[in-house]
Every structure is written in C-alpha cells, then in structure tokens.
Amino acid sequence: MKVETIIDPRTLARGVLAGERRALARAITLIESTRPDHRATAEAMLEQLLPHTGASVRIGISGVPGVGKSTFIEAFGLHVIGGGHRVAVLAVDPSSPRSGGSILGDKTRMEELSRDERAFIRPSPSGGTLGGVARRTREALLACEAAGFDVIIVETVGVGQSETAVADMVDMFLLLLVPGGGDELQGIKKGIVEIADAIIVNKADGDLANAAKRAARDYQNALHLLRPASRHWSVPVLSCSAVNSLGIADVWETVGRYRQVMGEAGELAARREAQAQSWMWNEIAENLMLRFRSHPAIGTLLAEVEVKLASGQATPTAAAQTLLNTFLNRGDGNT
Numbered sequence: 001m002k003v004e005t006i007i008d009p010r011t012l013a014r015g016v017l018a019g020e021r022r023a024l025a026r027a028i029t030l031i032e033s034t035r036p037d038h039r040a041t042a043e044a045m046l047e048q049l050l051p052h053t054g055a056s057v058r059i060g061i062s063g064v065p066g067v068g069k070s071t072f073i074e075a076f077g078l079h080v081i082g083g084g085h086r087v088a089v090l091a092v093d094p095s096s097p098r099s100g101g102s103i104l105g106d107k108t109r110m111e112e113l114s115r116d117e118r119a120f121i122r123p124s125p126s127g128g129t130l131g132g133v134a135r136r137t138r139e140a141l142l143a144c145e146a147a148g149f150d151v152i153i154v155e156t157v158g159v160g161q162s163e164t165a166v167a168d169m170v171d172m173f174l175l176l177l178v179p180g181g182g183d184e185l186q187g188i189k190k191g192i193v194e195i196a197d198a199i200i201v202n203k204a205d206g207d208l209a210n211a212a213k214r215a216a217r218d219y220q221n222a223l224h225l226l227r228p229a230s231r232h233w234s235v236p237v238l239s240c241s242a243v244n245s246l247g248i249a250d251v252w253e254t255v256g257r258y259r260q261v262m263g264e265a266g267e268l269a270a271r272r273e274a275q276a277q278s279w280m281w282n283e284i285a286e287n288l289m290l291r292f293r294s295h296p297a298i299g300t301l302l303a304e305v306e307v308k309l310a311s312g313q314a315t316p317t318a319a320a321q322t323l324l325n326t327f328l329n330r331g332d333g334n335t
Contacts, residue, residue: 009041013048016147021120024147028122031139046139049146054272056145059255060166062156062192063176068202069155070109072176072242077110079248080151081118088120088149089113090140092156120149138169138279164195168278171268172197172258174251177219179203179211194226198236198254205241212239232265233258297326 007030015023031042063069070091077087089110113119122140141152156166167173175196193199199219204212220237228234236254240247262268292298305322308314314322 007038007041009045010048013045013146016045016049016143017052019148021147024120024143025122027143028124028140031136031143032124042139046142049142053142053145056149057151057255057259058141058154058170058172059152060154060156060170060173061176062166062173063202064178067176067178068242069176072200072202072240072248073153073155074110074113075242075245075248076251077113077119077151077153078116079245079252081113081116083252085151086118086120086149087113087151087153088141088144088147089122089153089155090137090144091121091123092137092154120144120147137166141169167195168275171262171271172255175199177201177215179208179215193223194229196235197229197233197258198238198251199223200251201237201239202242204239204247205244209241215239230262230265230267232261232267292323292327295327298323301326 007026012023012027012030016027027042027045030038030045033039033042061069061073073089073091077089080087091110110121114121122144124137124140137154141154144152152170154166154170173196175192175198177199179201201212201216201219216237216239223235223237238247238250238254240251242248259268262271301323305314305319309316309319
C-alpha cells in the first residue's frame with residue numbers, strides 16, 4: 001500500500017522562494033490538483049508566496065495552430081535570457097480526452113530553452129477550459145514569480161476559443177499570425193484582434209518574406225478601423241522569423257516600451273487591479289458551480305428536471321429555478 005507524503009506548505013514555499021526547480025514543479029502540481037486537501041494546502045502555500053509576487057513581466061501569447069508559437073517562444077525566451085532575465089513558460093496544451101494530460105509536450109518543442117537553467121517550462125493540460133487556459137494558471141504564475149522568474153509567458157492553445165482568459169491575467173497580450181495567400185485578413189476574428197496589445201507576423205523568411213511584409217501592412221491598416229483599447233497605446237504590427245531569430249529583439253523592445261508607456265499612464269496598475277477582481281469573481285462562480293453539482297439533493301432532482309425539460313413540460317428558466325430553489329433550500333418553486 002502506497003503511503004502518501006504529507007505536504008507541509010511552509011516547507012514547500014521555502015523551497016520555491018529559494019528558487020528550487022523541483023519545489024516549484026511540486027508547487028504547481030499541488031496547485032493544479034482538484035483534491036480538497038491539496039487545495040487547502042495550496043492555498044496555505046500561496047499565502048506564504050504572495051508577498052514575493054507581482055514584480056514580473058507577464059506576457060500572453062496566442063495564435064492559430066501552425067503559426068509557430070513554440071518556435072517563437074523559444075527564440076524569444078532565449079533572447080530575453082541573454083539580457084539577464086529568467087523566463088518561465090506556462091504552456092497550456094490541449095488535453096487528452098482519455099487521460100486528461102497534455103498532448104503536445106512543450107518541453108520537446110522547446111528543447112534548447114528547456115535545457116537552460118534560467119528557464120522553466122511547464123506544460124499543463126487545458127482540461128477543456130475556455131480559451132485554452134488551465135483553471136489554475138493564475139496561481140502557477142504567482143508561484144513562478146515567487147521562485148524568481150521575472151518574465152512569465154502564458155501560451156494558449158489558440159484553437160479559436162475565447163482568448164480573454166489569458167488577457168485577464170497578463171500585462172501584455174501578443175497575437176501571432178502567419179502570412180498566407182489572398183486576403184490576409186480572412187478568418188481573423190475581430191474579437192481576438194481587439195484584445196491584442198501587439199500583433200506579430202511570424203515566418204517572415206524565405207519565400208514568405210515579402211508576403212509577411214504585405215500581411216503586416218494589411219493588419220496595420222485594418223487596425224485603424226478598430227477603436228483602440230487605450231488612448232495611450234497604438235497597437236503595433238511587427239514581423240519576425242522565429243526560426244532565424246530575426247525581429248525577436250524588436251518584439252522584446254516593444255514589450256519594454258509598452259510597459260513604460262502604460263506604467264507611466266497608470267494603466268498597468270489599473271489592469272492588474274481589475275484582473276484581481278475578475279479572478280475573485282471567477283473563483284466564486286466556479287466554486288458555487290462545484291458545490292451546486294455536488295449537492296445531494298441536486299443529484300437526485302437533476303435527472304427528473306432534465307426529462308421534463310426535454311419533453312417540453314418545463315422551460316429552461318423554470319427548470320433552473322427549481323434546481324436553484326432546491327440548492328438554496330427554499331423549496332418555493334415547481335417545474
């Protein structure tokens with residue numbers, strides 16, 4: 001019989017603060033656990049880490065599959081490390097429908113970066129979470145900050161789902177695009193462009209070099225049709241070749257310029273404050289839903305209500321009210 005080791009949150013927090021990679025990996029595993037006892041331990045550990053967080057550059061990166069996100073992140077990460085920084089990558093992979101684990105395995109796609117002691121790469125399964133962001137990515141981000149990583153990159157699945165989840169936890173959101181034939185703007189969703197703080201056309205090399213330049217001009221012209229998210233920042237469109245590390249320095253310079261402009265305007269601090277409030281309400285909503293679904297009375301009543309709903313004997317509004325009344329123990333509604 002396997003005996004589980006009792007996790008001491010203070011000891012684990014001390015290991016994270018000391019920059020121990022194994023302790024950080026264990027901390028994130030604990031954070032991602034759904035077991036109630038692990039959640040309680042994770043919360044106690046995060047209380048120890050919280051005073052040592054908040055000083056990093058938080059960057060979100062998204063783009064459709066095939067745009068070269070991992071190649072870009074590796075080139076970008078190596079460039080940033082060369083400037084004296086420590087980089088953590090929280091790469092959210094599509095989840096396996098059978099095991100629930102990560103499919104792509106970002107460490108195998110960022111081999112050079114993963115071998116550098118100044119980098120930390122953590123693939124996490126998205127678990128079907130909207131926007132491809134694991135539910136506990138925010139807390140993992142805090143753990144990485146406490147461990148001394150001053151540049152945090154959150155990579156999303158980029159499969160067309162809402163990307164606002166990652167924008168709600170980072171300082172700057174980068175959208176990677178790839179040059180193609182014909183109408184460069186075709187298939188690009190307006191919503192994701194509107195939340196981007198910078199657009200980067202990747203694969204600007206070889207036969208695609210000229211196409212990338214045209215695409216960048218097209219995207220820049222299209223941005224004039226959208227209302228800017230901030231009066232202090234005009235979204236730039238850059239081109240780069242991640243495979244050749246061309247234009248990567250310009251992207252990092254743009255990140256620095258964005259943080260300076262938005263920091264001086266007070267928008268960076270306001271953004272983090274709004275994110276903290278949004279995080280709190282998300283936690284309330286998710287915990288209420290978990291408690292609702294696990295309520296014994298709901299489990300008994302749900303099948304009956306669904307039958308009535310399917311047969312047209314009850315409206316969705318009435319069915320929901322019945323379940324809510326039962327959950328709240330009011331008992332004043334009937335389907």
